[in-house]
Amino acid sequence: MARGKQPAKAQRAPKVHRAVVTHTVDDFEAAFWPDEQPVDNAVVMTMGALHEGHAALIRAARRQVGRDGRVAVTVFVNPLQFGAGEDLERYPRSLDEDVKLAEENGADVVFAPSVDEVYPNGQPQVRLAAGPMGERFEGTTRPGHFDGVLTVVAKLLHITDPDFALFGEKDAQQLAIIRRMVADLDFDVEVVGVPTVREEDGLALSSRNRYLSAEDRAHALALSEALFAGRDVAAQGPKAVREAAAAVLDGAEGVTLDYLALIDPHDFTEAPDDFQGEAVLAVAAKVGTTRLIDNVRIIVR
Numbered sequence: 507m508a509r510g511k512q513p514a515k516a517q518r519a520p521k522v523h524r525a526v527v528t529h530t531v532d533d534f535e536a537a538f539w540p541d542e543q544p545v546d547n548a549v550v551m552t553m554g555a556l557h558e559g560h561a562a563l564i565r566a567a568r569r570q571v572g573r574d575g576r577v578a579v580t581v582f583v584n585p586l587q588f589g590a591g592e593d594l595e596r597y598p599r600s601l602d603e604d605v606k607l608a609e610e611n612g613a614d615v616v617f618a619p620s621v622d623e624v625y626p627n628g629q630p631q632v633r634l635a636a637g638p639m640g641e642r643f644e645g646t647t648r649p650g651h652f653d654g655v656l657t658v659v660a661k662l663l664h665i666t667d668p669d670f671a672l673f674g675e676k677d678a679q680q681l682a683i684i685r686r687m688v689a690d691l692d693f694d695v696e697v698v699g700v701p702t703v704r705e706e707d708g709l710a711l712s713s714r715n716r717y718l719s720a721e722d723r724a725h726a727l728a729l730s731e732a733l734f735a736g737r738d739v740a741a742q743g744p745k746a747v748r749e750a751a752a753a754v755l756d757g758a759e760g761v762t763l764d765y766l767a768l769i770d771p772h773d774f775t776e777a778p779d780d781f782q783g784e785a786v787l788a789v790a791a792k793v794g795t796t797r798l799i800d801n802v803r804i805i806v807r
């Protein structure tokens with residue numbers, strides 16, 4: 507080697523993990539299934555506006571399938587799960603940043619289809635029904651929401667055909683209903699739940715946090731504080747948990763409570779006063795004009 511010349515290895519740019527971005531089912535399939543090689547693969551479904559909660563899902567997906575497996579991230583704001591007067595039009599859309607976050611955390615392929623690509627026949631006539639589990643809690647305020655979620659999740663499972671599908675525990679009712687759909691309808695996929703990622707002060711990360719003013723952001727802390735207060739007295743039973751959480755929310759400034767519930771996670775029903783074991787303490791509220799949800803898993807004695 508000539509004097510002063512760098513060895514070839516040192517000249518090479520550091521290897522950057524790049525994700526292929528696709529917008530059609532055909533392009534997605536070509537990118538996600540480039541060959542017949544049997545490798546594990548995983549999908550993380552999102553509505554975009556990605557944050558560190560989504561990053562945790564993508565990293566968990568990568569861990570699940572290993573270095574040689576494939577990870578897909580879908581980015582699709584599904585009109586079917588939005589009710590009249592909800593934020594479908596204003597929902598944050600930021601595909602370029604989303605692709606960056608997805609590839610930095612180990613995604614191989616991003617699937618960001620248009621509404622027409624997902625629903626080429628317009629509004630689907632045939633849809634999935636979430637049943638009674640979809641009518642409580644979130645379903646009371648958002649009737650039909652989980653039917654819309656399940657319909658698109660089923661379609662995305664068919665398109666991506668993954669071994670693993672990862673969802674956040676932040677949307678606990680959604681996760682429970684998706685698990686139930688997979689069991690009831692024999693989907694050949696393992697559903698993996700990922701713990702909620704929070705800001706240092708406790709606020710659960712959520713794309714809708716982008717709507718919060720500085721004042722709303724301060725008021726929003728009441729949600730996680732209520733859940734943590736309930737969790738602190740879990741050993742004293744369901745009544746104590748409900749009361750401790752309610753006390754934080756009672757009169758909390760800028761917060762309009764939708765529901766606060768202690769839930770049996772098996773069938774997503776309200777836990778009775780003598781309930782013991784693992785439960786979900788969940789809250790939904792409007793902070794200013796932004797509707798937020800959060801929950802913690804606790805062991806009630």
Ligand SMILES: Nc1ncnc2c1ncn2[C@@H]1O[C@H](COP(=O)(O)OP(=O)(O)OP(=O)(O)O)[C@@H](O)[C@H]1O
Nearest residue numbers: 552553554559673674676677702703711712713714
């Ligand atoms: N803080 C979080 N920690 C872990 N997973 C999360 C978190 N926030 C969202 N997820 C998960 O990411 C997936 C995609 O969710 P989505 O794109 O709706 O994000 P979101 O932040 O929940 O948005 P929104 O604010 O609209 O509720 C879901 O499985 C959801 O549970």
Ligand SMILES: CC(C)(CO)[C@@H](O)C(=O)[O-]
Nearest residue numbers: 551552553584655658677
């Ligand atoms: C699962 C999902 C991507 C379906 O649109 C959505 O409900 C979400 O982001 O949680």
Ligand code: BAL
Nearest residue numbers: 553587588651677680
């Ligand atoms: N993260 C749940 C999707 C929704 O609110 O529509």
